[in-house]
Amino acid sequence: xxxxxxxxxxxxxxxxxxxxxxxxxxxxxxxxxxxxxxxxxxxxxxxxxxxxxxxxxxxxxxxxxxxxxxxxxxxxxxxxxxxxxxxxxxxxxxxxxxxxxxxxxxxxxxxxxxxxxxxxxxxxxxxxxxxxxxxxxxxxxxxxxxxxxxxxxxxxxxxxxxxxxxxxxxxxxxxxxxxxxxxxxxxxxxxxxxxxxxxxxxxxxxxxxxxxxxxxxxxxxxxxxxxxxxxxxxxxxxxxxxxxxxxxxxxxxxxxxxxxxxxxxxxxxxxxxxxxxxxxx
Amino acid sequence: xxxxxxxxxxxxxxxxxxxxxxxxxxxxxxxxxxxxxxxxxxxxxxxxxxxxxxxxxxxxxxxxxxxxxxxxxxxxxxxxxxxxxxxxxxxxxxxxxxxxxxxxxxxxxxxxxxxxxxxxxxxxxxxxxxxxxxxxxxxxxxxxxxxxxxxxxxxxxxxxxxx
Ligand SMILES: Cc1cc2nc3c(=O)[nH]c(=O)nc-3n(C[C@H](O)[C@H](O)[C@H](O)COP(=O)(O)OP(=O)(O)OC[C@H]3O[C@@H](n4cnc5c(N)ncnc54)[C@H](O)[C@@H]3O)c2cc1C
Ligand code: FES
Ligand code: FES
Numbered sequence: 001x002x003x004x005x006x007x008x009x010x011x012x013x014x015x016x017x018x019x020x021x022x023x024x025x026x027x028x029x030x031x032x033x034x035x036x037x038x039x040x041x042x043x044x045x046x047x048x049x050x051x052x053x054x055x056x057x058x059x060x061x062x063x064x065x066x067x068x069x070x071x072x073x074x075x076x077x078x079x080x081x082x083x084x085x086x087x088x089x090x091x092x093x094x095x096x097x098x099x100x101x102x103x104x105x106x107x108x109x110x111x112x113x114x115x116x117x118x119x120x121x122x123x124x125x126x127x128x129x130x131x132x133x134x135x136x137x138x139x140x141x142x143x144x145x146x147x148x149x150x151x152x153x154x155x156x157x158x159x160x161x162x163x164x165x166x167x168x169x170x171x172x173x174x175x176x177x178x179x180x181x182x183x184x185x186x187x188x189x190x191x192x193x194x195x196x197x198x199x200x201x202x203x204x205x206x207x208x209x210x211x212x213x214x215x216x217x218x219x220x221x222x223x224x225x226x227x228x229x230x231x232x233x234x235x236x237x238x239x240x241x242x243x244x245x246x247x248x249x250x251x252x253x254x255x256x257x258x259x260x261x262x263x264x265x266x267x268x269x270x271x272x273x274x275x276x277x278x279x280x281x
Numbered sequence: 282x283x284x285x286x287x288x289x290x291x292x293x294x295x296x297x298x299x300x301x302x303x304x305x306x307x308x309x310x311x312x313x314x315x316x317x318x319x320x321x322x323x324x325x326x327x328x329x330x331x332x333x334x335x336x337x338x339x340x341x342x343x344x345x346x347x348x349x350x351x352x353x354x355x356x357x358x359x360x361x362x363x364x365x366x367x368x369x370x371x372x373x374x375x376x377x378x379x380x381x382x383x384x385x386x387x388x389x390x391x392x393x394x395x396x397x398x399x400x401x402x403x404x405x406x407x408x409x410x411x412x413x414x415x416x417x418x419x420x421x422x423x424x425x426x427x428x429x430x431x432x433x434x435x436x437x438x439x440x441x442x443x444x
Binding site for chain 1: 416
């Protein structure tokens with residue numbers, strides 16, 4: 001095994017083109033578990049630890065651009081949290097302080113697990129993922145990037161450079177269900193984001209389908225249930241119906257963490273709760 | 282640059298030469314088995330228990346999830362740095378005084394997590410203390426005494442009470 005330690009994004013792309021067998025390493029919180037347990041013995045590892053281009057973030061007009069190397073701890077920083085509240089909430093639910101200090105948003109995308117906590121938020125925000133390689137750059141909407149459980153559209157020679165989301169245009173929530181408050185893989189996760197001017201609510205669901213899902217029917221239905229100028233639900237009881245409609249969009253399976261029925265129930269509760277928090281009287 | 286099979290790690294201010302190691306080894310393994318620094322403990326090797334917590338460039342991380350060869354050029358701090366001459370740090374002493382050490386296996390990791398918390402926030406609330414140690418598992422104490430230890434350390438350092 002070789003360890004490649006490029007010190008720029010250009011060099012990282014060039015080395016990955018020369019070593020397509022190399023496994024990209026960011027915070028290591030997914031990859032090192034596999035290496036420690038012998039599930040993966042990469043011939044080569046390309047560490048992004050010294051690639052400065054991936055570590056920054058910035059605001060470009062109404063768009064927040066996050067380098068792939070931005071950690072969960074950094075996402076919780078008020079400077080970013082203010083622009084992307086649901087992403088910060090999702091980041092705060094990840095693992096533990098140690099995991100949040102190391103784990104990156106690019107790694108969450110790289111793994112592409114249905115339970116990845118940032119993914120439902122990125123789905124709700126219609127995020128775009130920027131991939132770079134020696135042959136150029138391309139930008140994919142999240143819905144085209146995530147193609148199955150732990151399967152993404154990323155080519156082996158591509159590096160995830162950044163992910164872009166719109167700056168918050170209204171209240172946002174991320175909620176997750178798991179057996180305890182720390183260190184849990186979500187049984188169900190839900191992001192809800194509102195665009196007050198655009199009069200829209202978007203919902204992203206995690207752990208209840210092969211990829212992060214949206215809830216288009218519920219999103220369309222709820223538009224007329226909100227008094228947009230007051231920022232309130234016309235009838236608070238509508239939050240329950242919203243919950244049922246969102247749950248209908250889930251496509252959960254039974255596994256060792258929960259049954260499909262329980263996951264659907266969780267989604268309906270989380271959707272009701274999120275909408276109530278965003279548009280409480 | 283390609284990291285050679287042999288590499289140098291800066292641990293507690295001292296350069297250590299790592300020779301003949303398999304390049305896929307975790308920092309935890311290298312610290313314990315190659316550098317003779319067994320302070321960080323190995324219980325899970327999957328980031329769940331926190332007993333291997335160390336600082337890498339001022340960030341508290343699980344050393345079992347750090348690829349040692351990729352930590353070349355960083356400054357690594359382990360629990361051994363807290364008591365270089367055998368005299369306990371105030372946090373370590375508070376753990377002893379509050380009865381927060383039972384079998385002691387989790388203690389180095391918890392002490393590192395508490396040192397990190399208090400360096401960022403000298404007067405944390407109890408909720409912040411609980412969140413700060415949420416990545417460290419202890420099978421013995423039930424955590425009550427660990428939180429007591431943080432109270433003692435905060436009181437001695439600042440005179441303030443953990444709210
Ligand atoms: C104890 C523990 C608790 C956890 N809890 C949670 C949780 O609550 N929620 C959650 O969502 N996740 C959780 N995780 C999983 C993990 O922390 C996240 O998926 C994290 O985002 C991975 O990021 P990383 O930087 O550590 O990735 P790495 O492990 O370094 O990489 C992960 C994958 O992504 C690829 N990759 C990384 N960066 C790039 C890039 N820039 N370009 C191309 N490919 C790339 C790698 O090749 C690898 O396949 C947990 C993990 C542990 C060990
Ligand atoms: S040994 Fe590293 S977290 Fe358990
Ligand atoms: S004292 Fe035994 S595990 Fe904590």
